[in-house]
Amino acid sequence: MRRRPDADKRHRARSVFSLPLVLLLVAVTVVVGLRISGWSASTGISAFATVFLSIIVQATPFLVLGVLLSAAIVAFVPADLAQRVLPNNRALAVPVAGAAGMLLPGCECASVPVANGLMRKGVPPAAALTFLLAAPAVNPIVLASTWVAFPDDHRMALARLVASLGAAMVVGWLWIIFGRIAWIRLPTKTEHIEGSRWLTFRHGVVHDFLHAGGYLIIGGLISAVINVVLPASWVDSLAEQVILGVLALALLAVVMCICSEADAFVAASFTQFSPTAQLAFMVVGPMVDLKLVAMQAGIFGRDFAVRFAPTTLVCAIIASIIVGSVLL
Amino acid sequence: MLLAAMLGLLLRLLVRGEYVFYVKPSLLPALIAAAVVLALMTLFVAKDAWVAIDEGEGHDHGDHDGHGHNHGEPRASLLLALPLIVVLTVTPAPLGxxxxxxxxxxxxxxxxxxxxxxxxxxxxxxxxxxxxxxxxxxxxxxxxxxxxxxxxxxxxxxxxxxxxxxxxxxxxxxxxxxxxxxxxxxxxxxxxxxxxxxxxxxxxxxxxxxxxxxxxxxxxxxxxxxxxxx
Known part of the structure; x- marks a missing residue:
């Protein structure tokens, strides 16, 4: 049993020292090359760099919080706690998990690793996924910022709560009916490391950060490229159309990758769109955006992400339209 | 040392005050906290690697072709070096x-x-x-x-x-x-x-x-x- 951790460590030691060296060489070459060619003065590149880095810098503290929580859940929470707290009926566990989402004061970057930690701790996937979707959308900070961003219409915050919880629960129940555990790749390796809980915690933090972080960068890259190549003003022409307006803002939420704590202010600035379209922007954003889908692919595997993200997107849009037409 | 790349990114932006080009100034405490956690993680990983090298002398060949690429760091984590590379190549500037x-x-x-x-x-x-x-x-x-x-x-x-x-x-x-x-x-x-x-x-x-x-x-x-x- 002692062999495996040792082998792991040796492998890690090798990859730690060789790959970064290569990267460092590439970096130095690029730095020197760009400085000489004066490329950094090019404003399009500069705008791309600013948007890319702002997504990464904004997400990093929340990702760190998420991996700390996730590793703490795996390492320190008793194994049977989830079974004791959650109802035995899986269908009932879904709304409980959705309501529990109100307790995590963070944004979507934190919730992906936390959902992973919950699953590894034995929480049924349906409940963990509902939590993953609900937590960034319905926590008190996000609802408060929505309340502030729409000073003239406080029903918007209520509509956001109802539509987000609704969509998250429907996705959870859909998972119970159609979902297969084989789609989810759950790394269980760290749980087998012999040694203290503290060691498990440390390995979990590093492992999760490297996994989710790398994919976060992919999502941020794509989003920044789209931001520069295709400015947000393309949606303006669709503002008059009711259904197209909803779809346009939902799609914009997917590519913009805005933090759920800020998206209400951006949604409020789309004054030419219908309230339902604004609602769709706020319901979709925390559940499906490029950086989130990338992180889900990194943590749970590609098989999972290609099924989960489109399903969630459709549920979120439908929930927004229904709640928007009733409440707004 | 991909953790160190992210740490380096945060330190550079914090020390030179350039983080205000990217996020609201009120995020400063969260960025500092994240940098501290990343620094600790980097130290632990470096220590583990150091210990592994010390113990691993002479055993290296057994592991060399170990087809073991599905453990250790995922490929995508290499991308964590990218933000630092971007900061070093493109002069940080606010949106203009x-x-x-x-x-x-x-x-x-x-x-x-x-x-x-x-x-x-x-x-x-x-x-x-x-x-x-x-x-x-x-x-x-x-x-x-x-x-x-x-x-x-x-x-x-x-x-x-x-x-x-x-x-x-x-x-x-x-x-x-x-x-x-x-x-x-x-x-x-x-x-x-x-x-x-x-x-x-x-x-x-x-x-x-x-x-x-x-x-x-x-x-x-x-x-x-x-x-x-x-």
């Missing part, structure tokens, strides 16, 4: 004229009541505040006042340039631009920061929510410590 010219322009102002501006001309007004005041109550709080606005130059293909300021609610990815059309302003390059003193032109109205400023004087300024308006 390039993004402003391609953004939708100021959001349509919503009508609301404003308190009168403080006494004493010229009075310092933020660009977003100026836009909002011009669009409310027929701009009555601006009538007869001399104002001083600070922003950067965004060229206008159709005529006089715009004095521009971005507002950020969380990070630069969600920035909204606010602009004021200048009249009789000096000829200036894109992205030049300038303080303009002048009067609101009531007669022109606010087409697309963009008010006009009759420029009396101008002073070139340094970019403010927070390039984005509150």
């Amino acid at each position: 004229a390039f993004s402003a010219a391609r953004s939708t322009g100021s959001p349509a102002p919503t009508e609301r009541a404003f308190a009168p501006l403080p006494a004493g001309d010229p009075v310092e007004v933020g660009v977003p505040d100026f836009v909002a005041r011009a669009g409310s109550e027929q701009g009555k709080t601006l009538v007869g006042r001399e104002v001083r606005l600070v922003g950067f130059v965004t060229p206008n293909p159709a005529g006089a340039w715009w004095l521009t300021r971005f507002v950020v609610s969380c990070c630069a990815a969600d920035a909204t631009s606010y602009r004021v059309l200048t009249r009789d302003g000096p000829k200036l390059e894109a992205d030049t920061w300038v303080a303009l003193t002048g009067h609101w032109v009531a007669a022109v109205g606010t087409p697309d929510g963009i008010p006009t400023l009759q420029v009396e004087r101008h002073t070139l300024t340094q970019p403010p410590s927070n390039p984005y308006a509150e």
